Amino acid sequence: MYVAVKGGERAIDAAHAWLAEERRGDTSVAELSTVQIREQLSLAVNRVMAEGSLYDPDLAALAIKQARGDLIEAIFLIRAYRTTLPRFGASIPVETAEMAVSRRISATFKDLPGGQILGPTFDYTHRLLDFKLAAEGQVPEAPTAPARLEPVPHVMGMLGRDGLIQSEAPGEETPPDLTREPMELPASRPLRLQAITRGDEGFILSMAYSTQRGYGRTHAFVGELRIGTVAVELDIPELGFAVQIGEVELTECETVNQFTGSRTEPPQFTRGYGLVFGQTERKAIAMSLVDRALRWKELGEDFTGAPAQDEEFVLMHADNIQATGFLEHIKLPHYVDFQAELELVRKLRREALASREAAE
Amino acid sequence: MIAAPPAAEDRQRWMGLFARATPAQLSDLMKDLPAHSVLRGPEVGAVMVRGRVGGTGQPFNLGEMTVTRCTIRLDCGTVGHAHVQGRDKSHALRAAVLDALLQTDRAEALRASVLAPLEAAEAAARQQRAAKAAATKVEFFTLVRGEDK
Numbered sequence: 001m002y003v004a005v006k007g008g009e010r011a012i013d014a015a016h017a018w019l020a021e022e023r024r025g026d027t028s029v030a031e032l033s034t035v036q037i038r039e040q041l042s043l044a045v046n047r048v049m050a051e052g053s054l055y056d057p058d059l060a061a062l063a064i065k066q067a068r069g070d071l072i073e074a075i076f077l078i079r080a081y082r083t084t085l086p087r088f089g090a091s092i093p094v095e096t097a098e099m100a101v102s103r104r105i106s107a108t109f110k111d112l113p114g115g116q117i118l119g120p121t122f123d124y125t126h127r128l129l130d131f132k133l134a135a136e137g138q139v140p141e142a143p144t145a146p147a148r149l150e151p152v153p154h155v156m157g158m159l160g161r162d163g164l165i166q167s168e169a170p171g172e173e174t175p176p177d178l179t180r181e182p183m184e185l186p187a188s189r190p191l192r193l194q195a196i197t198r199g200d201e202g203f204i205l206s207m208a209y210s211t212q213r214g215y216g217r218t219h220a221f222v223g224e225l226r227i228g229t230v231a232v233e234l235d236i237p238e239l240g241f242a243v244q245i246g247e248v249e250l251t252e253c254e255t256v257n258q259f260t261g262s263r264t265e266p267p268q269f270t271r272g273y274g275l276v277f278g279q280t281e282r283k284a285i286a287m288s289l290v291d292r293a294l295r296w297k298e299l300g301e302d303f304t305g306a307p308a309q310d311e312e313f314v315l316m317h318a319d320n321i322q323a324t325g326f327l328e329h330i331k332l333p334h335y336v337d338f339q340a341e342l343e344l345v346r347k348l349r350r351e352a353l354a355s356r357e358a359a360e
Numbered sequence: 361m362i363a364a365p366p367a368a369e370d371r372q373r374w375m376g377l378f379a380r381a382t383p384a385q386l387s388d389l390m391k392d393l394p395a396h397s398v399l400r401g402p403e404v405g406a407v408m409v410r411g412r413v414g415g416t417g418q419p420f421n422l423g424e425m426t427v428t429r430c431t432i433r434l435d436c437g438t439v440g441h442a443h444v445q446g447r448d449k450s451h452a453l454r455a456a457v458l459d460a461l462l463q464t465d466r467a468e469a470l471r472a473s474v475l476a477p478l479e480a481a482e483a484a485a486r487q488q489r490a491a492k493a494a495a496t497k498v499e500f501f502t503l504v505r506g507e508d509k
Binding site for chain 2 (some may be wrong): 156
């Protein structure tokens with residue numbers, strides 16, 4: 001039997017009105033604009049774009065405001081919005097080697113062509129609260145030095161020349177798209193990378209950390225981490241050529257992993273790869289570790305039972321919108337389900353008591 | 361009226377420039393649009409941005425970006441087209457009209473009044489960013505210890 005229950009409408013309207021008021025907060029404090037969020041909370045904006053799978057800083061800022069700073073709720077809003085957009089096509093794969101870098105470091109080579117460029121990083125800050133930020137003030141301009149505009153080469157290319165590192169199989173196959181077809185396991189590496197780059201930062205971080213602590217150890221070094229902008233090009237059929245349709249900021253991490261060889265592969269360095277929208281360094285490093293851990297089968301390594309090696313475990317639990325949806329649905333009315341459970345427990349108790357009395 | 365069709369490379373260059381410009385930059389440089397009819401859009405949609413495994417291998421889907429496209433025709437019959445980043449319809453419309461005008465005999469004037477300032481602004485922004493990055497480049501030096509003497 002299905003019983004429809006109505007009557008919450010007035011309560012829901014009132015709840016939404018109060019939500020709007022709480023979102024605004026104390027009206028004697030100036031209202032936050034979405035432009036302020038875009039410019040001053042840019043790392044939150046980047047996370048919402050990466051996990052919302054939609055590069056649009058203005059929309060991400062709006063979502064953060066609407067969600068009162070709850071980033072998973074903001075990601076949910078972006079995911080919902082993107083389903084309303086017609087898909088014009090897919091870009092030509094971006095050339096990260098051509099990136100205009102604002103940050104580029106390597107933990108494996110001290111002296112490398114193009115140098116170690118720190119960029120606007122939190123590294124080397126003392127993590128002491130800066131009370132000057134609590135007061136309004138002008139920020140001194142960052143120093144400059146003679147610029148080089150030519151792209152800096154990928155560090156991996158240097159190791160690749162000597163055959164010391166596994167090379168990536170080239171290809172032009174159309175990659176699977178989990179936003180169009182349900183994810184099928186076992187997943188190809190392109191499908192895994194799509195799932196991880198939009199996966200929850202906290203989950204991917206913990207999975208990566210677990211490999212460092214010994215659960216599917218992969219001995220990773222950051223071969224190169226780079227942050228910067230790349231042009232996005234799209235083939236326009238009606239023109240007969242490709243044009244640049246804009247620029248996106250990306251974070252790319254390539255790990256170099258110690259590998260002593262396996263039944264199928266010679267000793268060499270292997271690679272993990274992370275590529276994420278925006279300045280999202282923690283996520284990109286974590287992504288490259290998880291990518292490498294998931295490659296055990298292809299590289300002929302043993303499955304040690306580590307969670308980060310388990311493709312189904314990682315890919316089916318990485319999405320925070322799916323996880324939130326299923327987790328939070330249990331707070332919605334389950335009156336009829338629960339009534340049935342209640343009846344069942346009462347019946348079992350009656351039977352248990354009756355049989356105990358009979359035994360006595 | 362219609363000038364010789366521009367080399368595809370030239371057209372690619374200005375279309376990319378309009379796509380990367382901000383809506384405000386374009387409207388400041390080109391306030392009034394000539395008479396035209398809209399053939400398509402302006403329409404907001406998404407383009408799936410792809411990367412490559414390891415930077416060099418198989419393509420994979422990274423995520424989408426918002427894009428607005430528009431196609432117009434000037435009264436002289438020249439068709440202009442635009443795909444620009446973001447959701448600003450006036451940006452796409454203006455870019456499409458400019459694309460058409462740059463294929464007509466008004467091209468020379470527009471190269472000076474629109475393309476040149478856009479290119480200069482973009483070059484300056486890139487230069488400034490690169491200069492700040494360059495200032496954060498590490499200059500390693502080695503400390504020499506005494507006991508090796």
